[in-house]
Amino acid sequence: MKHIFTFFLFLTSLSYAQEKCETPNENIQDLNTISITKCSIEDVKEALETEKVKEISTRKRHRKLRKTNTISAKLNKVEEIKNKNSLVEKLNLKEDILTSLDKVPFHLVEQIPLFKECKKTPILQQSKCFEKEMIKHIVRNFDYPKEALRKKIEGKILVQFTIDKKGNVVDIKKKGPENSELLKKEAHRLIDALPKFIPGSHKGDFVNVKYALPIIFRVP
Known part of the structure; x- marks a missing residue:
């Protein structure tokens, strides 16, 4: 009975040893050959599975990153188009307003x-x-x-006038300090004596252009 029990333990140990992967003794391994054992096959399989998982994970990350970048690029493009459209609308509105004005400011007229x-x-x-x-x-x-x-009257007279569609100076207006009527009168004479201009234009049409300048009177 004792021998049978010992034999059973031996078979069990042998079977366990066959299933268990053990590293071969490096001292007796032939260095000029490649030893392929169950352990090495299992290691290769495990390594391949690990690499496969890593590759799939990397692909997923790249797909997600590309998707995110594509969405971000599309949003930026949409925003850029919106901004351009908004700018065009503002410019068109500005041009419509300028065209509808009876007098276009000097610094805004095209010509x-x-x-x-x-x-x-x-x-x-x-x-x-x-x-x-x-x-x-x-x-x-x-x-x-x-x-x-x-009388030693001096001061600054602001003169505003319009150069009409024919190039003539019209609608002269003056503004100055108190007791400056004599100065305003001289400022008016100076502007009224301006020669005929080549008229200004906007969007291909002649327009009335508004201009202003200060004339300073100072006693020597």
């Missing part, structure tokens, strides 16, 4: 009115040419009222 001396001036320099010719006209024609000079 400003011009002195004849500025006709051949490049468009980027036309505004400076206009100002230069305006100053030359005022200096050339300026005449300090004698009575204002005698």
